[in-house]
Each structure stands twice: as C-alpha cells, then as structure tokens.
Amino acid sequence: MSARVQSESFDLGAELSGFGAGAGAIVTFSGLVRDEGGRLVALEIEHYPGMTEKALAAYGAEAAQRFGLSDWRVIHRHGRLAVGEPIMMVATAARHRQAAFAAAEYLMDWLKSRAPFWKREIGPGGAGAWVEARSEDEDALSRW
Amino acid sequence: MSARVQSESFDLGAELSGFGAGAGAIVTFSGLVRDEGGRLVALEIEHYPGMTEKALAAYGAEAAQRFGLSDWRVIHRHGRLAVGEPIMMVATAARHRQAAFAAAEYLMDWLKSRAPFWKREIGPGGAGAWVEARSEDEDALSRW
Amino acid sequence: MAVDVLYFAWLRERIGQPRERIETRAATVRDLVAELVALDEWHAAALSDLAAVRVALDQELADLDAPLAGVREVAFFPPMTGG
C-alpha cells in the first residue's frame, strides 16, 4: 500500500516482486511515453510537490476501501521522460479479478484528471505544447 | 503476440521486458493460487493439449483485432501449482488505456469460461474437489 | 465410423479412462452420448447430467446437436475453470 512520486525510472517487474502476496488477482497498468509518429522525443512532466503525494495516497486508500484491495501501489514520475520510458504505474491486488480490474481503472481515471501533473511535449526542436486534457478522461470519472 | 501453455512457472517482470514497445498503455492481469483460508496447499490444473494452445491463440488474436492491440501475451500453466504461485497472466498493449483494459478483461472472461482448463483443489490431506465454474464468470461473457 | 472420444476432469475420473476409440453410427453428438450411456454404468454416471457437460469436436467447442460427420476427435468435459 504505497504511493510514490519520483523523477527516477522504475522497473515494473521489480516493483511487483512480492506485491499482493496472498491475493488471487493482480492487475497492473503502466503508461509509457509515445513518440506520436515521430513528433515527440520526450515528455516534460511538472507536478505540485506536496499536493501530489497526498493526492496519490488519498486515491489509493479510497480505491482500497471501495474495492476491498489487499494491496495497491502507485508510482508516478516527473521531469523529462524520453520516448519509451515508463511514466507511471498502478498495481492492485484483490481476491477476484473484477475488483482488481475495477480498482485499477478507478485509480487511473482519478490520476488522469485529478492528480496535479501537467505534461508538456518535447519535440526534436525543443519544448512544445502543453498536453491538453481530454474530455474523455473527464467523462470517465463520472462512471464511478 | 503469443500464447503459451506450460507447466513451468514464469516471472511477470521478465515477461514484460520489451513487451509492448511503442505503446502508450500496458495492462497486465495475473492470477495466483489462493490458500482459501488454509484449506488449500495447491491447485492441480488439467488441460486439453492441442485445443488449449489453439483456444488461447484464437482469443488473443480476436482481442487484438477487436481492441486494436499493438501487442498481447497469454501464458497459462498446468499441473500442480502451490499456493502463491502464478497460474496465468495476460498482458495487453495499446495506444490508450481504455483499449488495453478492455482487451485484458475480455481475454480473462474468455479464458475463465472457454479455455479448456480444469482446476482441482489440493488440501493438506491430498486431492479434493474439482473447482466449480462460477455463474458470474459465465455471465461476464455476455457483456462483450 | 470410428472416433476418438476424450474425457477430462471429473468425467475422465468417472469413466475411468482419458480416451477411447468408439465405432459409431451416430449422426450428432447427442446420438453419440446415447450410445456411450448404454455402454456401462460408468459412462451412464458421467454423462447423466448433460447440463454439466461441455463438448468439443476436433478441438473446437460445439453443442450437443452438432453433426458428427467427418469429425475425428470428440471431447467431453465439465464447464471450464481456467484463468
């Protein structure tokens, strides 16, 4: 049961070692930097130190209670992340698969629209546009 | 894009190394042997050699097409698996998280009720009951 | 014609063997089941409740009314519990 905000990379396999012991179902999500057809070389991720950690821990605890998770983990990076690098991950452990899937999707929907991170595109020529929030991401929250 | 049936264990982290390169979203599910409150020491999993491999490959290919996956992997074990060991995993890679989540859940729903595996409980005293199919698992298929 | 008939999980245990070769004139799976049930008490016990039995023909799921023409391998088993 932990939330981390960090600039260093992480290894999904290493993070999962020992995760969810005793559970029947483990779901993970990881988000990676896409090159958007060659338009991007990296993303620069800004965040709100202090609030970020609190928000991730709060959403994790909420998901744990709502879906009866036996374990959960959230890691989100900030700073400059090259194409192909992991941006973040969530992992959820529960008795059955439905709860583990639902909790991972719930966490992702909250992180996308309610955790204080902002992505900026970095192209071959340097810093580009701030990524705009997608209305689908906002809409996704309404299902919970 | 691969399906495997094997008696050996596998390491989720190792399986994901290089998986889904170029994708933005990776979802994994892994199922582990639960001890059911101390009632079990292992599961024995029987399967239908020949049909199993075909079924897993077919469901994977179907999910890839339906959800636009850039990569997928299914591994399912058979034989005697001790409590805490991984039973199976699916991994899906797509551009966005919705497709990756939906494809992983779709694959799990198919594997649970349509792939030729049968689980038997092994208690401290030896072989016990065959696990009965859950009506929720059958119902889960109807949503697709 | 001759078909290989395979059994899995508790059907295999009740019948006492994992496979057998059967000479049959059955037109459908249901007809074949009737012939098997008539063989002995073990087949009868295993195949008594068809709601609990699933069928594959040449390794593809099928239903009880599927035709057997050209089929080489018929498998009977309980509802699957993978994943």
Next chain:
Amino acid sequence: MAVDVLYFAWLRERIGQPRERIETRAATVRDLVAELVALDEWHAAALSDLAAVRVALDQELADLDAPLAGVREVAFFPPMTGG
C-alpha cells in the same frame, strides 16, 4: 491576510513566476482572482479564461466560490494531465 499563491504549467509561464505572496482581503477564490487580474497584464492573461483554470486550497482541490478564510496556500493551474 497574506497567502502564498502558486502557479503551474502554462499559468506559471504566463505569469512569469511559480509563486508569489499576496496581501489580500478576498473572501473567496473568485475575489482573489479579481484582485490578481487587476495586478498586471500577465496575471490578466493567465486568469482570463476561468473555465480552463483549476484551483487548490492548501493542496486540496476546490472551486472558485470556496472561502479563503484560514487558507495559507492557493494554487492555480490548468486541467491536470497525469497518468
């Protein structure tokens, strides 16, 4: 009272600084925005379209009509794009 006002992403860039200390008598976030907009053209540009601005009070998401009494840190930023 004095509050620390923080800006992130393009709001930070338009305003030209990540934080500032503001003496204010504003009762709500909306009142504070009005005072900030009156400061100079950069604040006005950053805070012109409030539909595109999100607010946190002491690191908790809040809305524009939330009261400022007792608040020490106010943050303005665009819709979040984590994950």
